[in-house]
Amino acid sequence: xxxxxxxxxxxxxxxxKPKKQKLTWNLIRKQRYLYFMSVPFIIWIIIFKYVPLWxxxxxxxxxxxxxxxxxxxxxxWVGLKNFKDVFSRDMFYAALRxxxxxxxxxxxxxxxxxxxxxxxxxxxxxxxxxKLTQTISYLPHFVSWVIIASIAQIFLKDSGVLNQILMSMxxxxxxxxxxxxxxxxxxxxxxxxxxxxxxxxxxxIYLSAMTGIDQGLYEAAKVDGAGRFxxxxxITLPGIRPTIIVLLILSIGSVLNIGMxxxxxxxxxxxxxxxxxxxxxxxxxxxxxxxxxxxxxxGIFKSAISLLLLMGANKIxxxxxxxxxx
Amino acid sequence: xxxxxxxxxxxxxxxxxITTFDICLVVFFIVVIIATLYPFLNVVAISLNDSLDTVxxxxxxxxxxxxxxxxxxxxxxxxxxxxxxxxxxxxxAGTITNLxxxxxxxxxxxRRDFYFNKLFTIIFIVTMYVSGGLVPExxxxxxxxxxxxxxxxxxxxxxxxxxxxxxxxxxxxxxxTALQESAQIDGANDFIVFYKIxxxxxxxxxxxxxxxxxxxxWNSFMDTYFYARNLPTLQYKLYEILNDTGIxxxxxxxxxxxxxxxxxxxxxxxxxxTVIVTVPIVVVYPFLQKYFVGGMTLGAVKS
Numbered sequence: 001x002x003x004x005x006x007x008x009x010x011x012x013x014x015x016x017k018p019k020k021q022k023l024t025w026n027l028i029r030k031q032r033y034l035y036f037m038s039v040p041f042i043i044w045i046i047i048f049k050y051v052p053l054w055x056x057x058x059x060x061x062x063x064x065x066x067x068x069x070x071x072x073x074x075x076x077w078v079g080l081k082n083f084k085d086v087f088s089r090d091m092f093y094a095a096l097r098x099x100x101x102x103x104x105x106x107x108x109x110x111x112x113x114x115x116x117x118x119x120x121x122x123x124x125x126x127x128x129x130x131k132l133t134q135t136i137s138y139l140p141h142f143v144s145w146v147i148i149a150s151i152a153q154i155f156l157k158d159s160g161v162l163n164q165i166l167m168s169m170x171x172x173x174x175x176x177x178x179x180x181x182x183x184x185x186x187x188x189x190x191x192x193x194x195x196x197x198x199x200x201x202x203x204x205i206y207l208s209a210m211t212g213i214d215q216g217l218y219e220a221a222k223v224d225g226a227g228r229f230x231x232x233x234x235i236t237l238p239g240i241r242p243t244i245i246v247l248l249i250l251s252i253g254s255v256l257n258i259g260m261x262x263x264x265x266x267x268x269x270x271x272x273x274x275x276x277x278x279x280x281x282x283x284x285x286x287x288x289x290x291x292x293x294x295x296x297x298x299g300i301f302k303s304a305i306s307l308l309l310l311m312g313a314n315k316i317x318x319x320x321x322x323x324x325x326x
Numbered sequence: 327x328x329x330x331x332x333x334x335x336x337x338x339x340x341x342x343x344i345t346t347f348d349i350c351l352v353v354f355f356i357v358v359i360i361a362t363l364y365p366f367l368n369v370v371a372i373s374l375n376d377s378l379d380t381v382x383x384x385x386x387x388x389x390x391x392x393x394x395x396x397x398x399x400x401x402x403x404x405x406x407x408x409x410x411x412x413x414x415x416x417x418x419a420g421t422i423t424n425l426x427x428x429x430x431x432x433x434x435x436x437r438r439d440f441y442f443n444k445l446f447t448i449i450f451i452v453t454m455y456v457s458g459g460l461v462p463e464x465x466x467x468x469x470x471x472x473x474x475x476x477x478x479x480x481x482x483x484x485x486x487x488x489x490x491x492x493x494x495x496x497x498x499x500x501x502x503t504a505l506q507e508s509a510q511i512d513g514a515n516d517f518i519v520f521y522k523i524x525x526x527x528x529x530x531x532x533x534x535x536x537x538x539x540x541x542x543x544w545n546s547f548m549d550t551y552f553y554a555r556n557l558p559t560l561q562y563k564l565y566e567i568l569n570d571t572g573i574x575x576x577x578x579x580x581x582x583x584x585x586x587x588x589x590x591x592x593x594x595x596x597x598x599x600t601v602i603v604t605v606p607i608v609v610v611y612p613f614l615q616k617y618f619v620g621g622m623t624l625g626a627v628k629s
Contacts, residue, residue, distance in 0.1 A: 052458020
């Protein structure tokens with residue numbers, strides 16, 4: 001008696017929370033099929049997602065292929081030595097720089113183009129043409145990076161089509177070395193290819209957010225004499241702001257998780273100093289040179305920073321009063 | 327140009343007058359379409375052109391000296407049948423197993439009366455935010471479970487995508503509960519409810535998930551690179567031909583060094599395999615389009 005009744009929200013209505021059941025043999029028997037359908041996958045996820053987390057202990061030990069077979073507690077503990085090792089190498093900072101540069105450029109360029117693409121597409125009034133444009137713009141998203149890299153190599157090489165076109169139009173007098181010159185140019189090339197691949201796909205989410213905007217607002221603005229640009233700026237853009245912010249938070253959280261596939265596929269011996277990203281670096285040393293502890297330490301550094309960034313971005317979004325994740 | 331005129335006519339019927347802005351928009355998007363499709367068409371043109379002729383000069387859209395020789399050479403010399411079979415097999419088997427797992431767990435997660443519902447759901451969702459990282463995962467799969475160089479490495483580690491589970495669960499949540507209840511009153515057990523009622527109703531969302539998984543499987547390249555180079559997929563074969571190294575490389579330093587001398591396979595042949603790897607995606611793409619747009623929007627609403 002006197003116990004508080006708990007409520008929770010269902011479809012916007014407050015509903016009394018169901019009483020907590022007791023785990024009895026009878027209940028287990030009754031729900032046995034649900035166990036059959038879930039327990040094997042719980043085991044799967046523990047093995048494939050939680051056991052690697054347990055592997056983080058390797059970062060604080062000295063684990064080489066020989067000592068890997070030993071149980072965890074019998075391996076040599078070295079404290080933070082591996083982290084110190086990681087932070088004392090110039091190559092690590094190069095990898096960190098490349099990772100941050102490429103994801104930074106990707107976020108800025110990717111968000112800007114996808115939002116502009118969606119805004120303009122939303123203004124397109126010929127429905128059939130709009131559908132066609134959308135359909136074609138998604139296509140590269142479904143093509144693998146191996147293929148994209150293969151196409152890019154042909155298209156962007158010194159005597160490639162893009163250089164030919166630019167030269168015949170008189171924009172440049174000498175071919176641009178897109179993929180055969182070291183330096184920050186490589187970052188931009190990779191990011192621009194990424195934009196080309198994902199722009200249309202990323203725009204879908206904004207377009208679907210735009211369909212949710214109250215049409216009355218547009219009518220009202222029209223009556224007030226707002227032109228199309230003003231309506232885009234004052235109604236459409238604020239209308240998709242919550243979507244933009246949620247996606248920004250998510251992308252800031254994964255700043256360091258840009259993978260290594262595209263960098264690996266698009267780079268060559270000339271550009272590799274600017275292509276090496278953290279994951280690749282962890283792979284090179286951790287697996288390529290069998291220094292498991294070192295590779296794991298790089299991975300932990302990456303996860304820790306990601307988590308901090310995610311929480312920071314979330315907090316900022318909360319402060320300025322926009323929707324946030326948690 | 328003809329197209330433009332038709333469109334103009336349509337707008338007029340919609341009563342709004344066309345402005346220069348509309349025309350600029352249409353022109354802009356025509357440029358976007360060309361920029362998207364042109365690289366693909368260029369690759370097709372090179373693959374159908376005589377390889378010596380390609381070296382001499384540019385191909386734009388139409389092959390100058392039409393030939394099938396590049397494709398013939400590819401199939402004769404590169405033994406593509408085996409990689410092709412591996413790619414198809416992993417796509418089919420991987421999609422079926424992933425789909426079965428996804429729908430089962432989603433059903434369990436949608437059952438709020440299941441005693442461990444909350445705990446199990448949390449166990450799954452946590453893995454979306456923390457992961458062990460490259461090296462521990464590699465060691466688990468390659469050294470502890472010894473899955474490398476076996477076909478299972480394509481199926482088992484990619485059995486479950488948590489994101490898809492959330493997608494399907496939110497779909498099941500939207501179904502009327504009365505359907506399940508009435509079946510239970512008729513004496514159906516949970517598995518029969520799942521199999522006879524939930525699975526058929528989930529067809530649309532399952533089509534979306536199947537498409538995502540199938541595309542992911544077909545396009546996957548890193549897992550072959552890490553674990554199963556003796557079971558090459560088409561993607562891996564393309565990578566090898568691009569780098570022109572028949573050798574299995576243990577370190578990426580070597581790979582990078584060899585890339586500089588990678589001019590042995592003629593460009594036209596490389597483009598031919600690029601086309602072969604792309605074709606399946608392009609063929610299924612128009613048929614499945616409506617599903618993935620639906621899935622994407624569903625996911626967007628959730629996030």
